[in-house]
Amino acid sequence: MKPEQIEKQFSVNVFGTMNVIRAVLPHFRAQKQGGIINVSSAGGRIGLPLISMYVSSKFALEGFSEALSYELASQNISVKIVEPGGVVTPFHETAAKLFASNPELTDYNRFVESTLNKLGKMSENISSAEVVATEILTAATDGSTQFRYGVGVDAKEWIKDRTSMDDLTHIQHMRKFFES
Known part of the structure; x- marks a missing residue:
């Protein structure tokens, strides 16, 4: 990605969120209550190849x-x-155009092709926008102190794998999954 694309990614996913929160906090403090719900991603907990700038912005948001x-x-x-996993939106098409590839770096061609194929198969279990909206509503109204809300079978499985393994085991698991 070009530096300006990286800056845009962080401007939207991190700095934009911070600016909105900065704007509403005086109102919440005056009311002596409030609720903030940030939409992150399962990619905010799990590094995925080819969308490293997206996941790094979501890690920052988390x-x-x-x-x-x-x-x-x-x-x-x-x-x-x-934290949704895949969601039926134009995101996947947009991300495919922007992912970290450079046609001059042909050393990665086999990895990119294999990874795109595997990510495509992973997207067979993605959620609808309505499912995500329902979970946002739940987070807003359940009265709990729960912090994270995973959305979708894919997200819940990825996060379960990540949180049930130590770092070394998880990294080996992911590397094996994405091997060419």
């Missing part, structure tokens, strides 16, 4: 949201994260 949740709890302001 860290920011978690830290902010501790800071705002004393003000009766909750912070929650909704």
Whole structure:
């Protein structure tokens, strides 16, 4: 990706979120309550090849949201994260055009082709936008202190794998999955 594409990714997924939160916090503090729901991604918990800038922006959003949740709890302001896996939107087509490839780097051709094929198979279990919206509504209205809400079979399986394995085992598992 070009530097300006990377900056745009972070502007939307991280800095834009921070700016919206900065704008609503005075209102929430005046009310002495409030709720923030950030839409992240399963990719905010699991690194995936070819969309490294997307997942790194979502990792940043996850860290920011978690830290902010501790800071705002004393003000009766909750912070929650909704983590969808794949969702039926134009995202996949857009991401395919922007993923980290350079036609001059032919050394990666086999890996890219294999990875796109595997990611395509993974997208067979993606959720509808309505399913994600329902989970956002649940997060907003369930009255719980739950922080993360995984959405979709794919996201729940990826996150379960990630959280049930130590780092080395998970990295070996992912490398094996994405081997050419």
